[in-house]
Amino acid sequence: MAARPRIKDVAEYAGVSPKTVSNVINNFEHVSERTRAAVQEAIDALGYRVNIAGRQLRQGRTGMITLAVPELDVAYFAELAKHVMAEADARGRTVLIHQTGAVRERELAALHGFDAQFSDGLILSPLALHPRDLATRDRRLPVVLLGERPAEGGTDHVGIDNVTAAREATEHLLSRGRRRIAVIGGAVRGRQGTDRLRTDGYREAMEKAGLPFEPDLVLPVDAYHWRDGARAAAALMERNPRPDALLCLNDHLALGALRALHDLGRSVPGDLDVIGFDDIEASQFSVPSLTTVAPDKHQIARAAVALLLERIEAPDAVELRDQVVGHRVIVRESTGG
């Protein structure tokens, strides 16, 4: 098979200059119909495709954006990725997905490293980043943060109102008469991460209901997977008195908890309630199905892509933005729905 044709080959085939071919490719307006047709024919005949490296080197753009998430096997991120790709596609961009493993140096690599160079912008869902990591980032790469927001990094941000969401979830449990509500995956102190914000919302709801905030009922976890939820739920069931509801900070944790409770012979929602966050597809099909706080993923993806593209078009012109998207509590069987 012959080597890949270059713009020069197309030019020779069509009997024009390389620049004219480039003009056709880039839809430059002052190209006669005749020439345009001839060039197009040459392109088709030779099977020409632009070389992105060449183009990027010259004009500094690739038409691609990168989405960096902690873990793809956390369904929330996989589903989000799907939405982002659809949204970017509709706007003529290609998405590269990168997985950071929630490791700080990998998140940094997304900001500075290989990936950053290939794309015109980055949508990053950080977990381990320090605020100052963002402060030192290369300003020439447009960035939109999702979910967590490491304080003021001077970076655009899209996310739900985590405090309110957690408060509402807790209020839902309270309205069902639950009083000893434990938080799986929560954080009492530390960075203003998602875990901390949601715990704050929980606390607000408890205190508003005149109930004590018991730090002992807030269990941190290593990761947000089924197994961690199962482990945490099992541990909580050894408490005396036992919790009568579990507020789990994502659906994986909640689903793992459901399984652990089943093994311990506890009925959900008979003996206790369980609620999650994210509304992943699995939550509709578990037994019992899972009540959960559903962020508007479609809206998050839409806003993230929109903000990023604006930044790319006008790196400085746009003022800093923090877009809050909607969420709602979807009541299912695990809280009697």
Add this chain to the structure above:
Amino acid sequence: MAARPRIKDVAEYAGVSPKTVSNVINNFEHVSERTRAAVQEAIDALGYRVNIAGRQLRQGRTGMITLAVPELDVAYFAELAKHVMAEADARGRTVLIHQTGAVRERELAALHGFDAQFSDGLILSPLALHPRDLATRDRRLPVVLLGERPAEGGTDHVGIDNVTAAREATEHLLSRGRRRIAVIGGAVRGRQGTDRLRTDGYREAMEKAGLPFEPDLVLPVDAYHWRDGARAAAALMERNPRPDALLCLNDHLALGALRALHDLGRSVPGDLDVIGFDDIEASQFSVPSLTTVAPDKHQIARAAVALLLERIEAPDAVELRDQVVGHRVIVRESTGG
């Protein structure tokens, strides 16, 4: 913030030529310790990083490989992606993930389009590709296929023995006394896709056991998600006589089926058995937990990356290979385990 430094800037800072800087970066052996140290210091001082577009333009390599899968929200692919990234990382490569949506033109785009240009090679898990699509691909891009293999495309391939795996799964059901075994997601005819191969394995087991192969018991599905499994299971329960086991061609289908059976008041494994494929994390935690055929994902990722890198190093030297990796049936509650 200053513009990103170029190799020329580093050279001036260190008082050497650009080419010497390049030699240091690329570990060329004939560089004196003194110079190497000086250049390294300049690199650190300026925060220099190679521009990949420039490098790729010159030497045609990026150090990145692309993994293209149908859908990231199918947990199997998300888990596989994780393994591939780990494997590539260990070998100093970066992985770009691309989602094809199981759409033929998107799979083609992975072969020809943007992504292909950015990476030195492609690991593709095809679903909709025609054999001739592969035949016409650009031979200069090393490709390894996963799972499905569209006949002879002259392409390296890694996968499990689907026929044997399905036969073993069916035999497991038969050994438990099941006789009316339905296949959710199966295909009686058509391309030699995974669905077809697994259905063939099922058929082998049935016939070997002296049981009739009933095409009516093989239900195709639109997609491999929970909802499709739920729908299919509900439909099957209206048959008379009812199936006494469901062989689901992936775990999502099986988990959806479990939920539908629960709604219909059918006990698993009391009234019927359910078995899946893939061994995704969710399958350990469902109620009941799911018996499933577990492909060795780690091995698949390892083999795929190894084959691809060999191809990249020696595009022609390596003969065509088809690597079959192991699998095993993990018996859990859904078949009485």
Add this chain to the structure above:
DNA sequence: CATGGCGATTACATCGTTGTAAATGGGTCG
């Protein structure tokens, strides 16, 4: 002391594309 050899370094060209500025050529207007 001249010569050769070799490690270290460098000048130059080039990868494929597109921005800049200039050239071309046909048509309009005075």
Add this chain to the structure above:
DNA sequence: CGACCCATTTACAACGATGTAATCGCCATG
């Protein structure tokens, strides 16, 4: 009929890196 305008096309250079081949400088050898 000559000057000018403007749509169209082109020559040239440059983006950042590295391969090639040449050069430089030092040391061993005869």
